Amino acid sequence: MIKLLKFYQDRGIKIVRGEGQYVWDERNNKYLDLHAGHGVAFLGHGNKIVIDYLKKQMEEISTLSLAFDTPIREEMIKELDELKPENLDNLFLLNSGSEAVELALKIARKITKRRKVVAFKNSFHGRSMGALSVTWNKKYREPFEPLVGPVEFLEYNNIDSLRSITEDTAAVIVEPVQGEGGVIPAKKEFMKNLREVTEKVNAILIMDEVQTGFGRTGKIWAHQHFDIKPDIVTAGKAIGGGFPVSAVFLPDWIGEKIEEGDHGSTYGGNPLAAAAVTAACKVAKSEKIAEQAQKKGELFMRILKEKLEDYKIVREIRGLGLMIGIDLKVNPSMAIKILQDEKVLSLKAGLTTIRFLPPYLIAQSDMEWASDAARKGISETESKRVAS
Numbered sequence: 001m002i003k004l005l006k007f008y009q010d011r012g013i014k015i016v017r018g019e020g021q022y023v024w025d026e027r028n029n030k031y032l033d034l035h036a037g038h039g040v041a042f043l044g045h046g047n048k049i050v051i052d053y054l055k056k057q058m059e060e061i062s063t064l065s066l067a068f069d070t071p072i073r074e075e076m077i078k079e080l081d082e083l084k085p086e087n088l089d090n091l092f093l094l095n096s097g098s099e100a101v102e103l104a105l106k107i108a109r110k111i112t113k114r115r116k117v118v119a120f121k122n123s124f125h126g127r128s129m130g131a132l133s134v135t136w137n138k139k140y141r142e143p144f145e146p147l148v149g150p151v152e153f154l155e156y157n158n159i160d161s162l163r164s165i166t167e168d169t170a171a172v173i174v175e176p177v178q179g180e181g182g183v184i185p186a187k188k189e190f191m192k193n194l195r196e197v198t199e200k201v202n203a204i205l206i207m208d209e210v211q212t213g214f215g216r217t218g219k220i221w222a223h224q225h226f227d228i229k230p231d232i233v234t235a236g237k238a239i240g241g242g243f244p245v246s247a248v249f250l251p252d253w254i255g256e257k258i259e260e261g262d263h264g265s266t267y268g269g270n271p272l273a274a275a276a277v278t279a280a281c282k283v284a285k286s287e288k289i290a291e292q293a294q295k296k297g298e299l300f301m302r303i304l305k306e307k308l309e310d311y312k313i314v315r316e317i318r319g320l321g322l323m324i325g326i327d328l329k330v331n332p333s334m335a336i337k338i339l340q341d342e343k344v345l346s347l348k349a350g351l352t353t354i355r356f357l358p359p360y361l362i363a364q365s366d367m368e369w370a371s372d373a374a375r376k377g378i379s380e381t382e383s384k385r386v387a388s
């Protein structure tokens with residue numbers, strides 16, 4: 001029988017359906033989903049508006065090249081207008097975060113005619129060759145070298161390190177909160193300096209908001225926390241309400257220099273993706289998802305700190321909005337397994353962090369449930385460590 005390659009460690013459960021912030025396995029066990037398909041299901045599973053839009057679009061027309069106009073793309077543009085990053089009035093749609101990063105890097109080369117890209121230690125930008133080149137983890141990168149270069153990795157949140165950004169730098173790519181790297185929020189002063197330096201040397205500042213974007217951190221775009229305006233924003237995950245779609249936002253001064261043939265994609269901007277983004281925008285506005293993420297994130301963090309901070313193996317509980325990490329002094333895998341046994345799904349970030357990426361629908365009772373499960377996982381990990 002043919003085997004489905006996963007590239008991920010098997011979690012040992014079969015999930016058969018999802019609704020809101022919950023999923024169910026084949027034995028009808030209910031789980032709180034703080035994994036959310038790597039953060040995609042920020043609007044919850046099975047959002048009614050997203051489903052209705054997709055069903056209707058499926059019946060009308062589901063595939064159509066960008067060479068032809070169609071009403072759903074016009075509706076999407078109108079809906080996105082209020083939510084798009086400030087001054088970034090040009091949009092190209094793709095299918096995954098990596099593809100969005102890939103296009104951003106291509107554009108930076110074309111616009112600046114330079115090659116060097118600066119990224120940061122602990123960064124994650126995807127697994128295609130270009131996106132992988134600016135991803136920090138050697139385990140992901142080394143088997144595939146030589147990748148696209150030159151790339152220089154600087155210390156994240158270290159203003160002094162920004163001196164390496166010079167006139168030969170085409171672009172700097174940065175996450176406003178490093179996700180895969182360990183849920184590490186950027187410091188405001190660092191981001192402000194980064195914007196200043198890139199402007200000074202005319203390097204393109206690419207803000208990779210694939211994981212942070214569309215409300216998760218308490219603002220529609222996480223870079224809004226830092227009062228800066230990037231040149232390019234990449235988005236993905238949450239923007240399609242569960243449908244696979246990603247986006248690259250650009251200002252006019254870059255958009256004007258892009259020519260026919262510079263890029264393209266069979267599925268990019270297909271009518272189903274446009275329907276999903278339209279619906280997701282409607283939900284984002286009517287539900288004020290960013291405000292909810294802000295308030296709920298603060299509450300969740302408070303509950304987690306109350307219940308977990310006294311454990312010796314807890315190094316730090318940190319995050320922004322509903323992007324939360326519990327950093328341990330040890331490998332978090334056992335705690336993540338115990339969380340799952342307590343019916344709470346979470347993910348690992350970096351080498352030592354338990355990551356929670358909840359849907360905005362998470363309730364206080366869910367936060368208590370997750371915190372109690374985390375306490376069990378952490379206390380058992382701690383006692384095992386003492387015993388060994």
Ligand SMILES: Cc1ncc(COP(=O)(O)O)c(C=O)c1O
Pocket residue numbers: 038095096097098099101124125126127175179180208209210211212236237
């Ligand atoms: C910040 C960031 N950029 C890019 C990606 C790659 O996205 P995808 O897996 O959709 O290609 C991810 C995925 O986790 C991400 O977190």
